[in-house]
Amino acid sequence: MKGTDGLLELFSPPVVRNKLLATDEDPMYTVMTKFLSWGIAAKLVVLFMIFGAIPMTAVGLIAYGAAEDSKDNIGSRFLSEAQTLADKIDRNLFERYGDVQAFGYNDAITRISEWYDPSELNLVSQVMNKYVIAYGIYDLAMLVDTKGDLIAVNFLNAKGIPINSKFMFKQNFSETPWFKALVAGQYTTKMPFTAPGNDVSSGTFIEDVHVDPMVKQALGNDGLVMGFSAPVFDVNGKVVAYWSNRTSFSVVEQMIQATFKNLKAQGFPGAEITLLDSVGRVIVDFDPSTSGTEDIVRNYDVLMKLDLVQKGVFMAKEVVLGKAGFSTELHARKNLMQVGGYYHLTGALGYPGMNWSVIVRVLESNAAAAANAVQQKVLMAGLICLAVLVPIGWFVGRKGAANIIGISTVAQRAAEGDLTQRASVTSRDELGQLAGAMNSMLDNISHVVGEVRQAAEHVSTGAAEITQGNEDLSQRTSAQAGALEETSASM
Numbered sequence: 001m002k003g004t005d006g007l008l009e010l011f012s013p014p015v016v017r018n019k020l021l022a023t024d025e026d027p028m029y030t031v032m033t034k035f036l037s038w039g040i041a042a043k044l045v046v047l048f049m050i051f052g053a054i055p056m057t058a059v060g061l062i063a064y065g066a067a068e069d070s071k072d073n074i075g076s077r078f079l080s081e082a083q084t085l086a087d088k089i090d091r092n093l094f095e096r097y098g099d100v101q102a103f104g105y106n107d108a109i110t111r112i113s114e115w116y117d118p119s120e121l122n123l124v125s126q127v128m129n130k131y132v133i134a135y136g137i138y139d140l141a142m143l144v145d146t147k148g149d150l151i152a153v154n155f156l157n158a159k160g161i162p163i164n165s166k167f168m169f170k171q172n173f174s175e176t177p178w179f180k181a182l183v184a185g186q187y188t189t190k191m192p193f194t195a196p197g198n199d200v201s202s203g204t205f206i207e208d209v210h211v212d213p214m215v216k217q218a219l220g221n222d223g224l225v226m227g228f229s230a231p232v233f234d235v236n237g238k239v240v241a242y243w244s245n246r247t248s249f250s251v252v253e254q255m256i257q258a259t260f261k262n263l264k265a266q267g268f269p270g271a272e273i274t275l276l277d278s279v280g281r282v283i284v285d286f287d288p289s290t291s292g293t294e295d296i297v298r299n300y301d302v303l304m305k306l307d308l309v310q311k312g313v314f315m316a317k318e319v320v321l322g323k324a325g326f327s328t329e330l331h332a333r334k335n336l337m338q339v340g341g342y343y344h345l346t347g348a349l350g351y352p353g354m355n356w357s358v359i360v361r362v363l364e365s366n367a368a369a370a371a372n373a374v375q376q377k378v379l380m381a382g383l384i385c386l387a388v389l390v391p392i393g394w395f396v397g398r399k400g401a402a403n404i405i406g407i408s409t410v411a412q413r414a415a416e417g418d419l420t421q422r423a424s425v426t427s428r429d430e431l432g433q434l435a436g437a438m439n440s441m442l443d444n445i446s447h448v449v450g451e452v453r454q455a456a457e458h459v460s461t462g463a464a465e466i467t468q469g470n471e472d473l474s475q476r477t478s479a480q481a482g483a484l485e486e487t488s489a490s491m
Contacts, residue, residue, distance in 0.1 A: 074362075075326030079341030082358040083324065085259045085273070086345045089252055089358075094351035096137075096228050096247050097188075097204045103131060104232035104243045109143065115151045118169045124152035133160050139215045139225055140165065140246035143232070146183075148174025151241060157219060158248075165218040173244075178229040181205040182242050191347065191355045192278070193322035198347030204230045208354065209283050209304075215246050222298060224249040253296045256286050260294065263360070270366050272338075278355040280309030280320045290334075315342045319357040328364055337364040407434060410442070419446045 106127055108114070114123040128141040136158045143151040149172055153165045173179045181187075188206040190199040207227030216223030229244035256273050263271040275284035285302050288294045308316035314329050319342040326341040340361035347353030406424060413421045422439045 075328070075339050075341060077341070078339060078360045078362065079324060079326040079343065081259065081263065082341040082343040082360045085255065085360070086343045086356075086358045087348060088255050088259075089356070090345055090348035090351065090353045092251060092255065093226075093354065094201075094347075094349045096226075096245070096251075097201060097206070097351050099135070100228040100230045100243055100245050101203050103141070103245070104230060104241075109232060109241065110234070115145070116149070116169065117152075118166045120155055122152050125155055128152060128154035129156040129160075132156060132158055137248050137251045138245050139219055139221075139223075139248050140212075140244075142168070142173075142244045142246075144173050144179065144242050144244070146239065146241065148172045148176075148179055163218050164220075168214060168218065171214070178205050178207055178227050178244055179242060182229055182231050189352055191345075191352045193344050193346055193355070194352040195346035198350055199352055200350040201352065204228055206354070208277065209249050209252075212246055222300075224298065226252075250296070253284060253286070256284055257294070257296060259360075260286060260288065263362075268362050268366060270363050272361045274308070274359040274361070276308060276316060276320065276357040276359065277304070278320065280307050280313075280316045280357075282306045282308065283356070315340050315359050315361075316357075318342060319344050319359060331361070338362060339364050410439075414442055414445070419449065 108123050108127045111123055117125075120126075124143060128143075131141055132138045132154045133156065138154075138158065141154050143153070145151055150169050153168050155162060155165050157163050182205055187202045187204055189202050205228075207229070209224065209226050212223045212225050212227075214223075215221070215225050225246040225248055227244060228247055229242060231239045232241040232243055234240045252275070256275065260271055260273055270289045272287040272289070273284070274282060274286070277283050281304050282302050283304060285299065285306075286296070291297045309320055311332055313332065314327055315325075318325060318327075322344045324343045326339070328337060328339050330336070331338045338361040340359055342357060342359045344357045345353040345355070410421045419442055422442065
């Protein structure tokens with residue numbers, strides 16, 4: 001090592017030399033050293049886990065990313081639901097905008113002799129009854145003259161049941177907002193956020209949702225309605241009367257109820273749908289998870305009183321400004337995180353729409369349930385794969401290690417001089433080939449050793465014969481020498 005260190009110092013640049021000399025202190029070097037010191041079984045287990053974990057991790061990351069994208073798309077999904085609901089409301093109320101003008105063309109109105117009759121014989125009132133029953137959404141249909149006196153009103157409700165509307169003939173409507181607007185020729189043609197092209201309708205004055213005391217008295221309900229009113233013209237185009245429909249607000253609530261059922265069918269039973277007025281006050285609070293029922297509940301402690309903008313609700317503050325989008329925020333009353341989409345009504349088919357906003361919200365945990373389930377399944381699949389890979393790696397490692405240990409044992413015995421042992425590996429892989437080569441080598445060595453031993457025995461026998469011949473020659477030489485000595489002495 002000293003000579004090697006000298007070469008390093010001699011041929012390595014200072015920076016490289018410092019890195020090479022610091023190898024023993026490198027954490028990666030330490031890890032590799034420990035890894036290489038492990039047995040085959042342990043190494044194979046680790047390798048199995050590594051090479052199994054790499055593709056599994058890649059798939060897991062892709063699935064996790066897809067689940068996260070799914071969570072992001074949930075917000076846009078609820079934005080789409082809010083937009084769809086807003087469009088449904090606009091399209092439905094577009095027809096209400098036109099109904100009141102169409103009703104004014106009925107020929108019964110021209111029969112002035114029928115005007116002001118408070119009895120059920122009033123022909124105009126009979127026509128109104130038919131309209132109310134046929135459409136099923138109007139609480140009151142009223143016709144007043146140009147001075148504000150009542151000409152006719154329906155005396156049956158949408159189910160054909162008599163109502164108490166005769167008292168209205170004693171009323172004068174000249175001071176009502178809708179009457180004054182019609183007299184002044186002021187029609188609802190545009191709202192603050194009416195979309196281009198939806199500001200072409202005219203001829204009808206709209207009253208926002210409100211509690212109408214006359215509806216309340218006549219029908220005995222809470223009187224929550226919207227107003228659609230329009231002038232009635234004679235054949236010469238002169239205004240002769242004004243028609244006003246008190247439209248039940250249930251027509252809007254039923255659309256919200258239908259949207260909830262659709263969300264519930266999609267797996268969001270905890271969905272909450274809120275309809276706001278122009279400033280952010282709640283006019284529909286449909287939240288079955290809180291109310292305990294999927295029926296419409298009108299809580300007047302909330303309706304037209306609870307201002308979500310003043311409460312600091314981000315979605316409410318955005319949507320009353322005409323913005324559309326989605327976000328996740330804490331529900332102040334529930335103290336839970338919600339994902340929601342919001343959209344402002346913009347009108348439809350030339351109708352300007354109402355200055356309302358829709359918010360559709362769902363608990364974040366419920367909204368992300370499907371995405372979370374995907375992530376949990378991916379995690380579970382990963383754990384199962386690891387659980388399978390570890391015993392497989394251990395089994396294969398032990399199997400491979402056993403074969404290698406068998407070969408190693410034979411080689412060790414051969415090194416000690418025992419050439420009779422053979423490796424018993426029968427597989428056709430590299431270990432099997434190594435064992436076969438080891439056995440062939442030992443056979444060859446045994447053969448060579450046998451031949452060497454036989455040759456050594458031959459050499460040993462020849463040496464013994466030579467030694468015996470030398471001894472015989474020595475004896476004969478000694479005998480001959482003795483004989484010569486005797487002959488010499490006798491001479």
